[in-house]
Amino acid sequence: MTKRATNYSRREFTKLSALSLASIPLLSFQNNFVNEISSSENLNIHLFSKHLQFLDYNDMAATAAEMxxxxxxxxxxxxxxxxxRNVVEDLPKAVAAIKKYGLTPTMLTTNVWDANSQLNKTxxxxxxxxxxxxxxxxWLKYPEDTPITESQALFxxxxxxxxxxNKKYGIIAGYQNHTGKNVGAPIWDLLPILGATKGEFIGSQYDIRHxxxxxxxxxxxxxKRIKPYINSxxxxxxxxxxxxxKWKPISVPMGQGMVNFRRYFTLLKKYxxxxxxxxxxxxxxxxAEKGRKTxxxxxxxVLRRIKKDLEFVKETWENF
Incomplete structure (x- = not known):
């Protein structure tokens, strides 16, 4: 290749840059549920109920409130x-217990994805x-015999x-990034999928650990790239x-591992x-970390270790 071939005039460079940008698919960056929320003094922290699987609705709610x-x-x-399959009968019971102890019914963890499923709709x-x-x-998995780009288009x-x-029912979905071969394990992997939506009633449940x-x-x-879609x-x-x-990621108490929470919380406040x-x-x-009842x-x-993690989050958020 000659030297002339690598030296573009300013006009040529501008033209090539414009063509390159035009070839990039536009993604949705309008998440009204995120952009309208500003950083405040406190975090709205909910305990993943998996860790209290050994308790009934009443004791679960009472314990979470006490902590x-x-x-x-x-x-x-x-x-x-x-x-x-029991959601119509049992979810109101759980909510009654949650409200009884002054907690707010805000977050759920589900198996919902297929919008055509009657059970999911219920x-x-x-x-x-x-x-x-x-x-x-x-979570989603990539089929072994299908190109990733084709799967992303389908997803x-x-x-x-x-x-x-979700818009019909007035509820917001978040897809959690999770390590391994799950769809969305690398954050960039989610963008073609979420970019196909309006980014309003579906987005990212961002997991800093993963x-x-x-x-x-x-x-x-x-x-920085996924932040317009983060809704939980x-x-x-x-x-x-x-x-x-074999080398593996091992879960540890908050603040004892590799996640830089000071930097993370600083960025959350900045954004x-x-x-x-x-x-x-x-x-x-x-x-109990695995949802076992014994x-x-x-x-x-068990409760002391959970509360210690909660106190770390609150203290670190307040100080950074």
Whole structure:
């Protein structure tokens, strides 16, 4: 290649740049549920109810309130606190207990994705009627025999259909980024899918733990890119360690791992992101971290470890 071939005039460079930009698909950056929310003094923190799976609705709500949570991220899914097939009968019971102890029914974790499923419609309609505003969707997997771009196009159409259903019921979906081979494990992976929607009634449930696992030191770039779609967040921590001779991310108590919460909270405030928060306590709770109903440590110790994580989040948020 000659030297002349790499030296463009300013006019030629401008023309080439314009053509390049025009070839990039436009993505939706209008998430009204995020842009209208400003940073405030406190976070609205909900405990992932999976960790209180050993308690009934009343004791679950009483315990969460006593520890200082604003609410529960209630599992309405297979093996959850509320089974989807029983949602019409059981969800009102759970909500009655939640309200009894001064908590707010805001967040759900579900298996919902297919907008054509009658069961999913029943879950969303019931949840919305009872006051819930945010829910986590089911995870997606890439088929082995289909190109990723084709799968993303299909998932984008499905996301748009789900967004329309959410709008009908007045409830907002968040897709959680999760490590491994799940769709959306790398944050950039979600953009073609969410970009097919209006970004209003569906978006990102941003998980900083999984973002750092997958993104390493570039997690800030992913956060900056996905931030217009963030409508809820998950908080937890991890470190790398060897398990049976293989390196894996290991969950640890808040502040003891690789997530830089000082920097993260500083950026959330800078971007004016203050959305519902789900606290996941996935480090050792004697089995309660996995949703088990029996565990190897005392109930008192389980709750102490959960509350310690909550106190870390509150203190760090207030100071940065």
């Amino acid at each position: 200082g949570f604003q609410g529960l991220d209630l599992t309405v899914r297979r093996k959850g606190h509320v089974l989807p 879950v969303l309609e019931t949840a919305s009627r009872l006051g819930f505003t945010h829910y986590r969707t089911n 984008g159409k499905q996301a748009l259909a789900l967004e329309k259903l 973002a750092v696992v997958e993104g390493g030191e570039s997690w800030e770039l992913g956060l 967040i998950v908080i937890k921590d991890f470190k790398w360690g060897k398990v049976n001779g 004016k992101i203050n959305v519902p928060v789900s606290l996941h306590v996935e480090h050792d709770l004697g089995g 565990f190897t440590i005392s109930k008192k110790e």
